[in-house]
Amino acid sequence: xTVTEHLDREWQRFTPLKRLxxxxxxxxxxxxxxISVRTIDVIPEFLYDxxxxxxxxxxxMWPLDPNYIKPTITSxxxxxxxxxxxxxxxxxxxxxxxxxxxxxxxxxxPLNLFAxxxxxxxxxxxxxxxxxxxxxxxGPGPLAGTIAIxxxxxxxxxxxxxxxxxxxxxxxxxxxxxxxxxxxxxxxLGYWPQVxxxxxxxxxxxxxxNIRESAVLGLVGAGGIGVALETALNLLYWDQVAVVLLAIxxxxxxxxxxxxxxxxxxL
Amino acid sequence: MxxxxxxxxxxxxxxAVNWGARLGWCLLALYLVYACAQLGFSPARFSAGLExxxxxxxxxxxxxxxxxxxxxxxxxxxxxxxxxxxxxGILVSLPIGLMASRNLMPGWISWPARGFIALCRxxxxxxxxxxxxxxxxxxALAGVMALxxxxxxxxxxxxxxxxxxxxxxxxxxxxxxxxxxxxxxxMGVQPQVLPRFIGFATYQLDSNLxxxxxxxxxxxxxxxxxxxxxxxxxxxxxxxxxxxxxxxxIMLAEILSGWARKVFQ
Numbered sequence: 001x002t003v004t005e006h007l008d009r010e011w012q013r014f015t016p017l018k019r020l021x022x023x024x025x026x027x028x029x030x031x032x033x034x035i036s037v038r039t040i041d042v043i044p045e046f047l048y049d050x051x052x053x054x055x056x057x058x059x060x061m062w063p064l065d066p067n068y069i070k071p072t073i074t075s076x077x078x079x080x081x082x083x084x085x086x087x088x089x090x091x092x093x094x095x096x097x098x099x100x101x102x103x104x105x106x107x108x109x110p111l112n113l114f115a116x117x118x119x120x121x122x123x124x125x126x127x128x129x130x131x132x133x134x135x136x137x138x139g140p141g142p143l144a145g146t147i148a149i150x151x152x153x154x155x156x157x158x159x160x161x162x163x164x165x166x167x168x169x170x171x172x173x174x175x176x177x178x179x180x181x182x183x184x185x186x187x188x189l190g191y192w193p194q195v196x197x198x199x200x201x202x203x204x205x206x207x208x209x210n211i212r213e214s215a216v217l218g219l220v221g222a223g224g225i226g227v228a229l230e231t232a233l234n235l236l237y238w239d240q241v242a243v244v245l246l247a248i249x250x251x252x253x254x255x256x257x258x259x260x261x262x263x264x265x266x267l
Numbered sequence: 268m269x270x271x272x273x274x275x276x277x278x279x280x281x282x283a284v285n286w287g288a289r290l291g292w293c294l295l296a297l298y299l300v301y302a303c304a305q306l307g308f309s310p311a312r313f314s315a316g317l318e319x320x321x322x323x324x325x326x327x328x329x330x331x332x333x334x335x336x337x338x339x340x341x342x343x344x345x346x347x348x349x350x351x352x353x354x355x356g357i358l359v360s361l362p363i364g365l366m367a368s369r370n371l372m373p374g375w376i377s378w379p380a381r382g383f384i385a386l387c388r389x390x391x392x393x394x395x396x397x398x399x400x401x402x403x404x405x406x407a408l409a410g411v412m413a414l415x416x417x418x419x420x421x422x423x424x425x426x427x428x429x430x431x432x433x434x435x436x437x438x439x440x441x442x443x444x445x446x447x448x449x450x451x452x453x454m455g456v457q458p459q460v461l462p463r464f465i466g467f468a469t470y471q472l473d474s475n476l477x478x479x480x481x482x483x484x485x486x487x488x489x490x491x492x493x494x495x496x497x498x499x500x501x502x503x504x505x506x507x508x509x510x511x512x513x514x515x516x517i518m519l520a521e522i523l524s525g526w527a528r529k530v531f532q
Contacts (some may be wrong), residue, residue, distance in 0.1 A: 022531070033350055033351070040344070040351065043404065120518060120521075124477070125510065126481045128481050133323075143306065212389075219484065233397065245394070248389070
């Protein structure tokens, strides 16, 4: 092969298979978009007065209703309790399942797969649907909301906890095993110190998400600030709706600031 | 001999008791008791609930697929909502994420952009959907708009972080050739962030799919409306059928997006 032949060869960054699958991805994405846009059912008549409706909405929201501040704060505190207790229950349930899911802690494929299945089910069902189901079981109120938040969070916390366990360094585990430590001691003294930062980070992250999620559970009767929102919405008191929305906004921002600060300290 | 003993005494205990941590756990336990009392939890209520739960489960089985046409059309609408919202959300997120990246943009652009992203993130899609249902009426469009807002909040933030983490060397190299801002973006930034960006986009598609099955509860179109109607009519066997369809759809979407992420890595 001469030098010119070398230069004439066309160089490509990806293998043909890679290029083909990239092309397939783009084709699939565009096809999905085109089909969706062409078949979606939109009522254009509703759109004509959308700007007026928007303006009307904001006009009705202002000024805020000061009388609604007190009930809002009461239900806001209930929401915080739901989110926190729900997160704690979720972690208590997720840790054993996470231990089952981690391949280095539980070397048994059927148990690993079972734990993965639990995670997927927990995450695929939206928290509102979990809330609907538990309202049917426990009746309306914060109990249903708390259990719904817990069940919804198992998948997220458990999956990340299992991943943290699998990344743990085996050195200290082997040292403990060689010293004749029991299974429980290995977990507590070998794994726990290694996964502790990840554990707290996961718990805080989920708590932050749960505050957002628990704010809407009341729409289906599962307690918290959503109940105040639902009442105001049904009565079309938009000035009260605005109070509730403002309260949610403030709490969510505060929670995010707290989580960022604590994470920076813990990690 | 006594020297060795002294040395051992000076050394910190390997498995020392951490009193601060124990105090923290105690406080957490106290809080839990207090919160449970505040929320009105009681063992009696819990056990009554278990009884209800049993009856509830009995009514759910076997799942009732006889009204599959209704389920199919609802699922189709949910899919449409999710796909359109993801695409539109990505389109809007690209410039916003770029504007929010502190390494490429001056502060007076990046801080307003970050504020906007925080605003989009702070409300649950369902609440945004309620507002859009009021503004543009019942139907799929309200759901699409709500999920676009949610997508902006998620993708722009991650996209801005991805841009902030890129290596400045390639950007400088492209800039040194005299390239304009757009060329720097396409040649210096885009190749570095594309794989991660495809990852975010597919995650958002999953997330939008989950939420698109829900916005129907507040009138935003999709399978959620059928689910909520079935629930209110106590047709729990239909509820279970819809849930099975939703869960399998989401699992399928997760497999597909996992494949897409692998292709672009």
